[in-house]
Amino acid sequence: MTTGLLTFIVLILIAIAIWQLTKIFDLSQAKADNTQIANDKDNNVNGYLMMGFLMFIYIITIISFWKWGDLPLIGNAASEHGSSVDTLMIISMVLIFFVQTVTQALLHYFAYKYRGKKGRKALYYADNDKLEFIWTIIPVITLAGLILYGLFTWNEIMDVNMDDDPIVVELYAQQFNWKARYAGEDNVLGKANVRLIDLGENPNILGLDREDAYAQDDVIVQELHLPVNRKVVFKMRSQDVLHSAYMPHFRMQMNCVPGMITEFAMTPTMTTQEMRETQKIQKKVSRINALRAAKSETLIAKGEDPLEPYEFNYLLLCNKICGESHYNMQINVIVESQEDFDKWMAEQETFGKGKVKK
Amino acid sequence: MSATAAHAGDHGHDHGHHHKETFITKYIFSQDHKMIAKQYLITGIIMGVIGIGMSLLFRMQLAWPKESFTIFEIFLGNWAPEGVMSADKYLALVTIHGTIMVFFVLTAGLSGTFSNLLIPLQIGARDMASGFLNMVSYWLFFLSSVIMISSLFVEGGSASSGWTVYPPLSALPEAIPGSGLGMTLWLVSMAIFIASSLLGSLNYIVTVINLRTKGMSMTRLPLTIWAFFVTAIIGVVSFPVLLSAALLLIFDRSFGTSFYLSDIFIQGEALHYQGGSPVLFEHLFWFLGHPEVYIVLLPALGITSEIIATNSRKPIFGYRAMVASILAIAFLSTIVWGHHMFISGMNPFLGSVFTFTTLLIAIPSAVKAFNYITTLWKGNLQMNPAMLFSIGLVSTFITGGLTGIILGDSTLDINVHDTYFVVAHFHLVMGISALYGLFAGVYHWFPKMFGRMMNKNLGYIHFWVTAVCAYGVFFPMHFIGMAGLPRRYYTNSEFPLFDDLADVNVVITMFAIIGGAFQLVFLYNFFSSIFYGKKATQNPWRANTLEWTTPVEHMHGNWPGEIPHVHRWAYDYSKPGHDEDFVPQTVPMKEGEEELHH
Numbered sequence: 001m002t003t004g005l006l007t008f009i010v011l012i013l014i015a016i017a018i019w020q021l022t023k024i025f026d027l028s029q030a031k032a033d034n035t036q037i038a039n040d041k042d043n044n045v046n047g048y049l050m051m052g053f054l055m056f057i058y059i060i061t062i063i064s065f066w067k068w069g070d071l072p073l074i075g076n077a078a079s080e081h082g083s084s085v086d087t088l089m090i091i092s093m094v095l096i097f098f099v100q101t102v103t104q105a106l107l108h109y110f111a112y113k114y115r116g117k118k119g120r121k122a123l124y125y126a127d128n129d130k131l132e133f134i135w136t137i138i139p140v141i142t143l144a145g146l147i148l149y150g151l152f153t154w155n156e157i158m159d160v161n162m163d164d165d166p167i168v169v170e171l172y173a174q175q176f177n178w179k180a181r182y183a184g185e186d187n188v189l190g191k192a193n194v195r196l197i198d199l200g201e202n203p204n205i206l207g208l209d210r211e212d213a214y215a216q217d218d219v220i221v222q223e224l225h226l227p228v229n230r231k232v233v234f235k236m237r238s239q240d241v242l243h244s245a246y247m248p249h250f251r252m253q254m255n256c257v258p259g260m261i262t263e264f265a266m267t268p269t270m271t272t273q274e275m276r277e278t279q280k281i282q283k284k285v286s287r288i289n290a291l292r293a294a295k296s297e298t299l300i301a302k303g304e305d306p307l308e309p310y311e312f313n314y315l316l317l318c319n320k321i322c323g324e325s326h327y328n329m330q331i332n333v334i335v336e337s338q339e340d341f342d343k344w345m346a347e348q349e350t351f352g353k354g355k356v357k358k
Numbered sequence: 359m360s361a362t363a364a365h366a367g368d369h370g371h372d373h374g375h376h377h378k379e380t381f382i383t384k385y386i387f388s389q390d391h392k393m394i395a396k397q398y399l400i401t402g403i404i405m406g407v408i409g410i411g412m413s414l415l416f417r418m419q420l421a422w423p424k425e426s427f428t429i430f431e432i433f434l435g436n437w438a439p440e441g442v443m444s445a446d447k448y449l450a451l452v453t454i455h456g457t458i459m460v461f462f463v464l465t466a467g468l469s470g471t472f473s474n475l476l477i478p479l480q481i482g483a484r485d486m487a488s489g490f491l492n493m494v495s496y497w498l499f500f501l502s503s504v505i506m507i508s509s510l511f512v513e514g515g516s517a518s519s520g521w522t523v524y525p526p527l528s529a530l531p532e533a534i535p536g537s538g539l540g541m542t543l544w545l546v547s548m549a550i551f552i553a554s555s556l557l558g559s560l561n562y563i564v565t566v567i568n569l570r571t572k573g574m575s576m577t578r579l580p581l582t583i584w585a586f587f588v589t590a591i592i593g594v595v596s597f598p599v600l601l602s603a604a605l606l607l608i609f610d611r612s613f614g615t616s617f618y619l620s621d622i623f624i625q626g627e628a629l630h631y632q633g634g635s636p637v638l639f640e641h642l643f644w645f646l647g648h649p650e651v652y653i654v655l656l657p658a659l660g661i662t663s664e665i666i667a668t669n670s671r672k673p674i675f676g677y678r679a680m681v682a683s684i685l686a687i688a689f690l691s692t693i694v695w696g697h698h699m700f701i702s703g704m705n706p707f708l709g710s711v712f713t714f715t716t717l718l719i720a721i722p723s724a725v726k727a728f729n730y731i732t733t734l735w736k737g738n739l740q741m742n743p744a745m746l747f748s749i750g751l752v753s754t755f756i757t758g759g760l761t762g763i764i765l766g767d768s769t770l771d772i773n774v775h776d777t778y779f780v781v782a783h784f785h786l787v788m789g790i791s792a793l794y795g796l797f798a799g800v801y802h803w804f805p806k807m808f809g810r811m812m813n814k815n816l817g818y819i820h821f822w823v824t825a826v827c828a829y830g831v832f833f834p835m836h837f838i839g840m841a842g843l844p845r846r847y848y849t850n851s852e853f854p855l856f857d858d859l860a861d862v863n864v865v866i867t868m869f870a871i872i873g874g875a876f877q878l879v880f881l882y883n884f885f886s887s888i889f890y891g892k893k894a895t896q897n898p899w900r901a902n903t904l905e906w907t908t909p910v911e912h913m914h915g916n917w918p919g920e921i922p923h924v925h926r927w928a929y930d931y932s933k934p935g936h937d938e939d940f941v942p943q944t945v946p947m948k949e950g951e952e953e954l955h956h
Binding site for chain 1: 429445446449519520524525526527530533534619620621622623624626628633634635636637670671672673674675676677678679701702703706709710713714717718720721724725727728729730731732734735736737738739740741742745746749752753756757760761763764767768769770772773775776777811812813814815816818819822825826829830833834837838840841842844846847848849850852853854855857858859860862871872875878879882891892898899929931932933934939
């Protein structure tokens with residue numbers, strides 16, 4: 001805590017010091033020029049600073065990429081549609097960086113180049129239809145391309161259907177945890193309504209209809225397991241407030257809305273184990289574990305328990321403000337082979353208190 | 359038109375000489391647009407200090423999570439037991455920070471100040487169409503500010519469901535303590551705020567249409583006035599929808615209706631609500647919420663247009679294109695709201711429609727950016743603090759606007775929606791840009807408001823430190839967003855996955871604290887210059903617009919004699935054939951001289 005407070009105090013002191021300095025600066029040149037309107041010297045200094053600022057923008061961009069460039073989730077999507085999202089992202093990013101670099105350069109260079117000088121007269125240049133046509137039509141063409149590509153991908157992703165023999169899983173959100181419900185052997189989720197929730201001795205935590213035959217083989221779990229390369233159709237439900245089912249590694253997100261069922265379909269393409277073995281994740285994990293080890297040392301010195309080493313797991317996390325513990329509403333997502341998935345599923349109990357049938 | 363002007367002329371004469379003003383009619387219940395502008399500005403600055411101060415507090419929590427700070431104990435009291443900010447009060451701070459900055463600072467503080475100050479002065483009118491409604495508008499704004507601030511002190515704390523106050527979280531006190539009395543006060547405050555904003559906007563529209571002086575055709579209006587005028591129209595179209603959204607929410611909260619609520623089980627109990635949908639609220643909210651972005655931004659762009667032209671000593675490039683793009687942005691802004699809802703459960707087909715309209719808005723925005731850059735080309739740039747902030751605005755407008763291409767694309771939005779990428783995007787493109795517009799306007803029109811100059815060296819320090827810190831705060835934020843870090847997390851330390859983002863958060867917070875601290879330089883400069891600043895001359899920036907033809911000392915009715923007539927557009931800077939590098943709008947055309955921009 002002291003570091004933060006100290007920094008704060010130091011900063012305020014610096015601020016006061018600078019303010020005092022300008023006062024002295026002002027007093028010293030009071031006679032020369034006290035109009036408070038920019039003179040040639042100001043134009044010069046600030047013109048050069050504009051160039052300096054352009055450099056600053058470039059440098060902060062380069063440093064950010066150098067230091068944090070491997071943070072963004074690009075290029076290692078763990079789902080089928082995720083790679084087309086990534087491709088579009090890369091195209092858009094390249095375009096943005098090109099435009100950013102050029103326009104910032106023009107803006108700041110002109111600000112430097114044409115900094116005011118006594119006696120110079122600016123060019124009276126009010127209009128040029130040709131120029132304006134050019135910079136209207138170029139964005140039009142570029143954006144038309146982006147829009148078409150984007151919409152094509154979007155329609156593909158959002159087309160939720162039952163082709164390709166998917167498994168059906170309900171993601172159920174409540175303050176502040178997730179549950180998953182598998183549709184079971186019949187691959188149809190039993191009817192449910194929050195008014196049927198029963199927290200008593202024979203609990204019915206998701207409010208399933210006990211009379212509904214489809215509900216009997218449903219399986220409710222606290223950890224989401226998915227077989228690799230098999231399409232999953234998610235049906236989202238929330239029992240209290242808005243939540244958002246966010247699985248960043250799969251480039252998947254959909255809000256969970258009380259009173260309605262939302263959908264998203266995707267096909268995981270990499271098992272958890274395969275993802276752990278990719279270079280990018282290994283680098284990330286070792287970086288995180290180095291940080292955790294350093295933190296653990298200070299914790300041990302204080303007589304507290306050290307942090308557990310981190311092992312990568314896919315996550316489902318809440319990404320819509322949902323209350324006090326919004327910041328800690330997560331479950332692991334395990335992608336595994338069909339055999340492992342079946343084995344895990346066989347250990348679960350169905351809603352109708354039966355064993356999962358093969 | 360001329361009849362109106364003449365009539366208004368007599369009216370002003372009366373005011374100038376006969377009325378004795380008391381302290382109360384002059385400084386408190388003033389109907390003079392210049393005084394009302396100052397009231398808006400100072401209220402906005404006070405709200406700004408509170409809003410930015412809050413952001414520094416929760417930034418400290420994000421950089422050093424769950425640590426104890428004396429400063430929290432001082433400012434937050436029981437929101438930070440033993441100096442540690444509590445999780446739900448973190449959300450309260452985020453919520454009120456957003457509300458204050460968007461509505462109270464950048465809507466009322468920016469548009470309220472400069473629309474009031476400049477509309478009558480730049481179109482050549484004695485005052486607003488209705489001085490009384492204008493006064494009522496300010497005092498409603500003041501009242502709503504007081505209510506919003508007082509909501510911080512009630513049982514359960516202030517509203518805590520984000521500035522978007524999505525139900526059911528905002529509707530159910532069971533869901534979060536802030537959704538009790540605090541949320542009720544939030545809604546009451548916003549309802550009053552909307553009434554204030556509507557009164558103001560109607561006044562601006564009527565004034566611009568009816569009270570222009572002789573010769574001030576719409577195509578000769580300065581771009582500031584175009585921006586304020588169109589902003590007012592957007593406000594009138596969209597704010598009532600937010601009011602209806604708020605009223606329905608009040609009904610759900612207090613009278614048991616189910617507009618937004620259905621099938622809810624909370625704290626061991628199923629509630630009676632049936633048939634409503636939170637998605638309805640999202641539609642209504644963003645029908646204002648997105649135009650609101652332009653309500654905030656357009657006045658800043660208008661101010662920038664004026665300041666860049668004046669200080670470049672050049673006409674604004676492409677006046678007609680600038681007006682056309684303001685109109686295009688205004689129109690498009692009302693049909694893009696769904697891009698906030700791509701993954702809300704809305705029909706994906708609607709998502710594609712909104713992607714299309716959203717990306718279209720990039721076109722007029724690009725035109726504006728290019729036109730600003732071309733205005734600088736071959737200019738004679740006078741680097742006054744206002745000019746620096748205007749150039750800074752163009753810079754952040756580009757940086758922040760470009761990432762809009764990603765967020766507006768429904769496909770890409772899936773993975774960055776509600777992450778820090780969004781926070782970075784909108785803070786740069788509307789937060790920082792509009793704030794720069796506000797600063798630019800204050801530095802530029804301070805002599806008009808207070809008859810004195812602000813200190814330029816303090817202005818330079820203020821700009822350069824702010825500019826560096828703004829990038830320092832929001833540029834790295836894109837990276838943690840793309841790493842998948844959701845916004846509105848009290849801390850990301852519950853996720854080992856995000857452990858390597860901790861140092862980025864510290865960097866961001868350091869820049870935020872430095873940038874925040876240097877706003878004190880501005881505050882000092884502002885308040886001390888009101889009393890001790892160098893006395894201003896009548897037209898210190900050698901500008902063309904009408905406000906600089908009024909006397910430095912304020913008077914009721916603005917001009918001592920007749921209202922000047924206008925003979926040309928506002929941008930005859932460095933026009934060939936004139937000795938001076940500016941030709942005020944009141945100067946008649948020389949024989950054979952052409953109005954080149956037509």
